[in-house]
Structures are given as C-alpha cells and as structure tokens.
Amino acid sequence: MNTVQDEETPQWKKETKNMVKSQLISRGIADQKVLRVMENTPRHLFIPENLRKVAYRDGPLPIGEGQTISQPYIVAIMTELLKLEGHEKVLEIGTGSGYQAAVLSPLVDTCYTIELVPSLAKSASECLKQLGYTNVIAKCGDGYQGWPEHAPFDRIIITAAPEEIPKTLVEQLKPDGIMVLPVGRFYQELIVVTKTRNGINRESIIPVRFVPMVRPD
Ligand code: SAH
Numbered sequence: 001m002n003t004v005q006d007e008e009t010p011q012w013k014k015e016t017k018n019m020v021k022s023q024l025i026s027r028g029i030a031d032q033k034v035l036r037v038m039e040n041t042p043r044h045l046f047i048p049e050n051l052r053k054v055a056y057r058d059g060p061l062p063i064g065e066g067q068t069i070s071q072p073y074i075v076a077i078m079t080e081l082l083k084l085e086g087h088e089k090v091l092e093i094g095t096g097s098g099y100q101a102a103v104l105s106p107l108v109d110t111c112y113t114i115e116l117v118p119s120l121a122k123s124a125s126e127c128l129k130q131l132g133y134t135n136v137i138a139k140c141g142d143g144y145q146g147w148p149e150h151a152p153f154d155r156i157i158i159t160a161a162p163e164e165i166p167k168t169l170v171e172q173l174k175p176d177g178i179m180v181l182p183v184g185r186f187y188q189e190l191i192v193v194t195k196t197r198n199g200i201n202r203e204s205i206i207p208v209r210f211v212p213m214v215r216p217d
Contacts, residue, residue, distance in 0.1 A: 012044050015056040023058050024076045031080045037103050038076050043069075046097040046127060065117050067211055069097045070159060074190075074208065079103055081180045081192050081205065082155045089150070091172065093143030093213065094159035098124030098136075104157070105133045112150050114143045116214060142216050146172040153177060160213035161188050170200060182210040 016039045024038060044055035047069055051061050060068040070078075078100070082090070084107045092101055095115035101124070104111045113136060115121035121140035128136050139147070143158070144166055151172035158169070158181035165183060170193065173179055179193040190205040 012042055012055070013039075016040070016043070019056045019058075019072055023073050027073055027077075029073070029076045029080055033084075033107060034076055034080045037079070037106055038072065040106075041099070041103050042131070043072065043099055045131065046099040046102065046124075063097045063120065065120055067096055067117065067120060069099050070210075075100055075103055077205070078157055078159070078180050078190070079107065081190075082157060082178055084108055084155065088154035090155040090157065091147055091150070091153040091169075092157050092159065093169070095121060095124045095138055096159060098128045098133075098138070100157070100159055101128060101136045101138070102131065102133050105136050108155075109135065111136045112147050112153075113138045114141050114147060116140070116142055116216060143213060144168060144215060148172065155179070157181070158213065159210065161185075161208075161210040162213040165191075165193060165200070165202070166213075170195065182208045185212070 020035050020039050044052045047055055047061055047063060060071050063069050088108045090104055090108045090111045092111060092113040095101060095113040101111050101113045118140050125138040146168050152174040153172055154174055154177050156169055156173055156179040161182040163185050173195045175195055177195045182188045182190050188208050188210060190208045192203045194201045
C-alpha cells in the first residue's frame with residue numbers, strides 16, 4: 001500500500017516534504033499550519049519553466065525583470081511572524097511571482113497584493129487565477145500608496161526592502177496589527193512592527209537581503 005502511494009505521490013510533493021524538513025523545521029519554523037501550506041504549495045509553478053528543476057532549492061531564484069522569488073525559509077519565517085489565525089485581511093507589497101500570496105491564501109480571509117512591474121503583476125495574477133487562489137486580489141501599482149479602498153488591514157507583509165518603515169502603510173494597519181518587512185539599504189534586517197495605541201513597536205529578527213522597494217518617478 002505504501003509503495004503504491006509513493007508511486008502516486010508527484011515528484012514536487014516529495015520535494016516540498018524534503019524542503020519542509022531540511023530547510024524549515026531544521027531552522028526552527030514550528031507553526032504546523034505554515035509547514036503544511038509550504039508542503040502543499042507548488043512553488044515550481046510560480047517560476048520560469050527552465051528553473052523548475054531547482055524550484056525547491058535552499059535559495060532565491062530569478063523571476064525576470066531583475067526580480068527574485070524569496071528563499072523558501074524566508075517565505076516561511078515571514079508567514080509565521082504574521083501570526084495568522086485565518087480571519088485576517090492581509091496586504092502584501094511586492095507580488096513578484098505570486099508565490100508568497102499563494103502561501104498566504106489558505107491562512108487568511110483575503111490577501112490583497114500590489115506589484116509595481118506591470119509584466120510581473122500580469123503573470124502573477126494569471127498564475128494565481130489559474131491555480132484557483134480566489135481570495136487573492138492583485139493589482140499593479142505603487143506599494144508606497146498602500147490600498148486605501150481596502151484599508152485598514154490586520155496584517156501587512158512587504159517583500160521588497162524600503163529604507164525606512166513606510167508611514168502610509170503603518171497608517172493602513174489596524175490597531176494591534178502586525179507588519180513584517182525587510183528594512184535598510186546595504187544592511188537589511190527583517191523586522192516585525194506592531195501597531196499600538198501609542199505608536200509602534202519594532203523588533204529585529206534576522207539580517208536579510210531583498211531587492212529594494214522602488215519609488216516610481
Ligand atoms: N513576494 C514575491 C517576491 C517579491 S520580489 C514572490 O513571492 O515571488 C519583490 C517585488 O517587489 C518585485 O517583484 C518588485 O518589482 C516589487 N516592488 C518593488 N518596489 C515596489 C513598489 N514600490 N510597489 C510594489 N511592488 C514593488
């Protein structure tokens with residue numbers, strides 16, 4: 001019986017299982033819901049076809065337009081840091097390939113996601129639609145503006161690095177809301193911002209390397 005199941009398990013499922021064990025659990029990702037989603041999300045379908053063989057490798061990969069899909073561990077830790085319960089309205093800045101939004105989809109009520117580069121915004125939204133991620137709403141635009149029509153958000157995740165915490169996005173976060181983002185120029189840190197009645201709390205997590213969050217001219 002086991003043998004039959006093994007033969008029926010698609011190759012990518014074996015790879016995600018392995019990735020979860022060797023890249024995520026081993027580095028301390030412990031949220032079972034996050035681990036399960038990382039195991040069930042087809043990362044290989046969000047990257048260029050010629051890179052599919054290395055989709056589950058322990059690192060970032062190019063997705064075109066000089067941009068990258070984050071390393072699986074970074075996607076997992078950022079998702080875990082959002083402390084999702086399932087009812088949240090989440091804003092993502094930097095749709096890129098759409099993979100992070102796909103990981104968020106089963107863990108939230110709705111994920112709004114904004115991408116600056118039109119060709120990436122288009123291919124990510126087509127990919128998400130094709131794979132049936134109906135609670136992800138994508139648009140092309142400047143993330144520094146946020147998405148006022150849908151604000152305030154329970155959570156905000158930024159997957160490109162601004163030099164400072166963007167004020168407009170803090171304003172679009174609900175009280176007690178959490179924002180996870182990389183900040184900095186040459187030296188970047190992943191930080192967690194919690195909005196309190198008196199302002200914000202900022203906690204540094206780990207050093208990271210993200211593409212810059214661009215200010216369009
Ligand atoms: N979350 C993505 C990875 C994003 S890479 C994934 O899962 O694949 C960072 C993305 O942020 C790039 O696609 C880049 O074009 C986008 N970006 C940079 N500046 C931006 C801005 N001001 N507003 C929206 N998106 C931006």
